[in-house]
Amino acid sequence: xxxxxxxxxxxxxxxxxxxxxxxxxxxxxxxxxxxxxxxxxxxxxxxxxxxxxxxxxxxxxxxxxxxxxxxxxxxxxxxxxxxxxxxxxxxxxxxxxxxxxxxxxxxxxxxxxxxxxxxxxxxxxxxxxxxxxxxxxxxxxxxxxxxxxxxxxxxxxxxxxxxxxxxxxxxxxxxxxxxxxxxxxxxxxxxxxxxxxxxxxxxxxxxxxxxxxxxxxxxxxxxxxxxxxxxxxxxxxxxxxxxxxxxxxxxxxxxxxxxxxxxxxxxxxxxxxxxxxxxxxxxxxxxxxxxxxxxxxxxxxxxxxxxxxxxxxxxxxxxxxxxxxxxxxxxxxxxxxxxxxxxxxxxxxxxxxxxxxxxxxxxxxxxxxxxxxxxxxxxxxxxxxxxxxxxxxxxxxxxxxxxxxxxxxxxxxxxxxxxxxxxxxxxxxxxxxxxxxxxxxxxxxxxxxxxxxxxxxxxxxxxxxxxxxxxxxxxxxxxxxxxxxxxxxxxxxxxxxxxxxxxxxxxxxxxxxxxxxxxxxxxxxxxxxxxxxxxxxxxxxxxxxxxxxxxxxxxxxxxxxxxxxxxxxxxxxxxxxxxxxxxxxxxxxxxxxxxxxxxxxxxxxxxxxxxxxxxxxxxxxxxxxxxxxxxxxxxxxxxxxxxxxxxxxxxxxxxxxxxxxxxxxxxxxxxxxxxxxxxxxxxxxxxxxxxxxxxxxxxxxxxxxxxxxxxxxxxxxxxxxxxxxxxxxxxxxxxxxxxxxxxxxxxxxxxxxxxxxxxxxxxxxxxxxxxxxxxxxxx
Numbered sequence: 001x002x003x004x005x006x007x008x009x010x011x012x013x014x015x016x017x018x019x020x021x022x023x024x025x026x027x028x029x030x031x032x033x034x035x036x037x038x039x040x041x042x043x044x045x046x047x048x049x050x051x052x053x054x055x056x057x058x059x060x061x062x063x064x065x066x067x068x069x070x071x072x073x074x075x076x077x078x079x080x081x082x083x084x085x086x087x088x089x090x091x092x093x094x095x096x097x098x099x100x101x102x103x104x105x106x107x108x109x110x111x112x113x114x115x116x117x118x119x120x121x122x123x124x125x126x127x128x129x130x131x132x133x134x135x136x137x138x139x140x141x142x143x144x145x146x147x148x149x150x151x152x153x154x155x156x157x158x159x160x161x162x163x164x165x166x167x168x169x170x171x172x173x174x175x176x177x178x179x180x181x182x183x184x185x186x187x188x189x190x191x192x193x194x195x196x197x198x199x200x201x202x203x204x205x206x207x208x209x210x211x212x213x214x215x216x217x218x219x220x221x222x223x224x225x226x227x228x229x230x231x232x233x234x235x236x237x238x239x240x241x242x243x244x245x246x247x248x249x250x251x252x253x254x255x256x257x258x259x260x261x262x263x264x265x266x267x268x269x270x271x272x273x274x275x276x277x278x279x280x281x282x283x284x285x286x287x288x289x290x291x292x293x294x295x296x297x298x299x300x301x302x303x304x305x306x307x308x309x310x311x312x313x314x315x316x317x318x319x320x321x322x323x324x325x326x327x328x329x330x331x332x333x334x335x336x337x338x339x340x341x342x343x344x345x346x347x348x349x350x351x352x353x354x355x356x357x358x359x360x361x362x363x364x365x366x367x368x369x370x371x372x373x374x375x376x377x378x379x380x381x382x383x384x385x386x387x388x389x390x391x392x393x394x395x396x397x398x399x400x401x402x403x404x405x406x407x408x409x410x411x412x413x414x415x416x417x418x419x420x421x422x423x424x425x426x427x428x429x430x431x432x433x434x435x436x437x438x439x440x441x442x443x444x445x446x447x448x449x450x451x452x453x454x455x456x457x458x459x460x461x462x463x464x465x466x467x468x469x470x471x472x473x474x475x476x477x478x479x480x481x482x483x484x485x486x487x488x489x490x491x492x493x494x495x496x497x498x499x500x501x502x503x504x505x506x507x508x509x510x511x512x513x514x515x516x517x518x519x520x521x522x523x524x525x526x527x528x529x530x531x532x533x534x535x536x537x538x539x540x541x542x543x544x545x546x547x548x549x550x551x552x553x554x555x556x557x558x559x560x561x562x563x564x565x566x567x568x569x570x571x572x573x574x575x576x577x578x579x580x581x582x583x584x585x586x587x588x589x590x591x592x593x594x595x596x597x598x599x600x601x602x603x604x605x606x607x608x609x610x611x612x613x614x615x616x617x618x619x620x621x622x623x624x625x626x627x628x629x630x631x632x633x634x635x636x637x638x639x640x641x642x643x644x645x646x647x648x649x650x651x652x653x654x655x656x657x658x659x660x661x662x663x664x665x666x667x668x669x670x671x672x673x674x675x676x677x678x679x680x681x682x683x684x685x686x687x688x689x690x691x692x693x694x695x696x697x698x699x700x701x702x703x704x705x706x707x708x709x710x711x712x713x714x715x716x717x718x719x720x721x722x723x724x725x726x727x728x729x730x731x732x733x734x735x736x737x738x739x740x741x742x743x744x745x746x747x748x749x750x751x752x753x754x755x756x757x758x759x760x761x762x763x764x765x766x767x768x769x770x771x772x773x774x775x776x777x778x779x
Contacts, residue, residue: 018572020505020723023661027497027511028246028490037246040202040218041279048204049078051268051278052125054115054132055287056107059357059688060141060154063105063134066115070131076124079271080132081116087270088234092263094224094256098157099323101232101263107136108156108322109359110688111288113260118268118276141688145296145319145354156322156355163320164328166335168349168407168617176311176346180302184383188299188375189754192683193292193364193676194692196700199248201258201289202279205265212239213266219258220250220491221529226521228259229266240266244519250491251673252363255531256325257289283694290325290362291683293318295334297375307387307394309380311346312407314338316372318361320353325362327353332463332612334368336621339407340376341418341455342398347407349617357688363531365670366734369456370677374755377452377738382751390435391451391742392426400455400627409618412625415726417653417716421629422453424712425651429631439747444639447646448747452735453629457622458718458726459534462612469606470527470538474503474546476599480574480586482507484543485517487527488535493729494662495535501658502540502722506547508571508585525604533626533727536658538605540722546603553597558588608720624718626726628652630671632707632739636747641763645675645705645740651712655726664711667732671709674736676701682756 031037068080083090083104093099103112115132119125142148148161155161177183203217212235219225222242230240242262247254265278280288300313316334320327335351384394399418405411426432434449441447460468473485482503490496496516503514517523527538554576555566562569564578571577574585592599611619631649636642648671657663680699684691692698717724737755745751750765 018505019501019511020658021656021660024497024501024511024659026494027500027516039199039248040204040216040245043204043216043245045204045206045275048275048277049118049120049268049272050122050125051265051276052117052122052129053113053264053284054117054129056103056110056112056114058107058136058138059110060139061107062137062139063103063107063114064137065135067133068115071117071128074124074128074131076120077117077128078120078274079118079268080128081267081271082114086232086267088232091231092228092260093324094259095326095328096324101260109357110690111359112322113264116264116268118272141357143356143358143685143688145317145352145356148354148356156357161355162352163324163355164331164353166331166351166617168335168347170407170409170618171346173311173313173346173348177302180310181305182383182386183300183302184379184386185300186379186382186753188297188378190295190371190374191755192294192361192685193681194286194683194698195251195253195289195364197249197251197253200280200282200285201254201261203258203262203265204275204277205262205269206275207269207273210239212241213269215240215242215262215266216245217242217258217262218245218247218254220247220254220489220531221256222489222519222521223526224256224529225259225262229263232263233266233270241520241522244489247489247491251365252367252531253289254491255363255529286693286698287690290360292364293320293327293330293361293368293371295371297372299375299379301379301383303383305387307384307389307397309342309344309398312339312344314349316349316351318351318353319356319358321356321358321360323360325360327361329460329463330363330368332461333457334372335617336408336457336461337369337455338372338376340373340380341400341453341627343400343404344407349407358685359690365673366730367532369454369734370737373452373454373734374738374741377735378741378753381450381742381745392422392431395451395453396422399453408612408621410620415624415655415716415718416627417714418453418455418627420714420716421627421651421653424714425629425631425649428710428712429649431631434633441635445635445637446747447633447635448743448745449631449633450739450742450744450746451629451631452738452742454731454735455625455627456533456731456734458532458537458624458626459607459622460528460532461622462610462619465607465610467528469604470542471524472539472542472546472603473524474543474550474601474603476550476589478589478593480589481513481515482509483515483517485523486519486539486543487524488539489519489530491530493666494659495539497662498536498658499539499543502543503547506544506551508573508575510574533729533731536725536727537721540725541605542603544603544722545605546601549601550599553599554588554592557592557595557597558583561591623720624726626653626655626728626731628731628735630735630739632736632743634740634743634747636744636762638766641759641761641766643679643744643757643762645707647708647710648736648739649710649712650732651714652728652731653714653716654728655718655721656715656724657713658723658725660713663713663728666728667711668709670732671736672701672706674733675705675707675740677733677755678737678740679756679758
């Protein structure tokens, strides 16, 4: 069969498929819904101890002394540790070596850990924490990036408060503004967002006879944990084995912080020579985990009277918190995506990542792109309004297509599904009809529809290319069943099912004969982090590489048995076919084992080359991009400012949907998370102190807030993806907030440029507009 991509400009030949491209039940689904799946909390070892952290109550302070004697004397306490008792290096930073595991001389935020306790029970460990005496000398802190850049600001780190400055320079921005017939300048602001995964971070560490450590953990990046624990304990990597337990969600929040928690438990296990379990309470997790970066984005855009965008000047100011976490890589993505999915001749982007004494900000689904997307998609809508243009028209006029050049100067040579997502989504939601409809539902209620588009680089890109390799190990057993070990992790996104479908498709087997093993650093080489929508592509390609080696041997023997050439051998429906001749798959496997043919192989895949010039921001920033368009329909209560998102039509280009059912689930979940980001969620910190410390104060969407979601899958296949896939995990959350904000503007005429758009903010704006103190916009 064939697929025609409206924006690709060519017909793409695909394949006859039995499993790939078809809806498939989750291979891990039954174990999870029946309770057989084992999370960290379900695993117990006789004699294990419980670990707890003593966290700083101050956002910025010197540590003058720590007295642990009373805690050490408490019955049931096995160990009390401070920074002075770390056997290796007191350093846990994933990207930069500037984050001590345990604070020794200074604390920089209220989540900094100053001591650890291991005890025979959790209540005993908590009681011991109360007995530890820490002498703090509070210091002046800095809590806003604007203040942190001032010359007289308190320093979070000795080298200064500016961590990173990324930039893009394309064309001549001043000339572009000179040619423009309309120029707009606006400021947009976004907030912190908490991941709120179902299961908090947890680990169980078991010391081994030879001094090595086995770590079972709820994580998404086991190789980060392996390197972090080895550094802290002073062990070689070969003596730290990390196995991922069944993991109840992550969304980026279990990328770097679990390295800290696993290192805490490993220190205690090393000291006591006993297994140590450490599972964070929800309050501890909220206090300790990283958040989505809050940003202030200043946007200046120039265009012709016909709506052709000529230039964009963008300044992104991001609060990274007390430590770098993953910020340099997050802000790289913010920089590359700051102009949106548009071809703009003249671009200037400056992105600043600034230290403060707030909780560190790090990885979160979308990875720095939802913030800038809220800005550029609000800005494009504002430009359309000024030009009296339909918001769709201006997006199609400027959107990326084959042959377009991105802000980094990258020429797009394949797999550009942008226009198709716009057109298919527009048709499905009946855009023209609803834009023209009467917005008045009742005297106090108004309805509106808004649109937002996005693009997203698949993989780690140029900034993370050195980590962008992935491994897989495949074995065909004597009974014809297959086991697969991959370096990517399953955290609820459906990775195991997708890999199983690829294996089953390749060998002509049913899914039931494929077993995906838990991710284990002892079974596969370092495969980088499970982030950036890379698992389907990277683990998938590595698996196919291993399968290709095995299939070569299978085909050679089958050809000998069937007396045909190896090129004529195919695998389908548990049969090995060669023209009119055939034998069963099991018969072929038996023949292999009788002849001592090795049916195990290791596979490897590395990202195609990427580039990024630090001075100009020019280069091929990512090897391929995904695209999406979302249409949000809202109803606004003018009396209360309450917004109900009624429906979201989400069209996303995923390359090839290996499991369409899984893709739909990812899109639906991302939309719900995006609605929370748009209207409800705000992790508030004032003067370094957390004001939303639990789920009673941090609001997330409930079932009553979830809109109807229509998912449209667009398949502009990628030549480097397995079966043409590009990945979809990050995409769906990225455009939602802007689509909601644009729909609110359509319903009310009020432009809100700050997230979240809560009822108090919107009601205040409505009152101002009604009294004539406002002209339809609000910051």
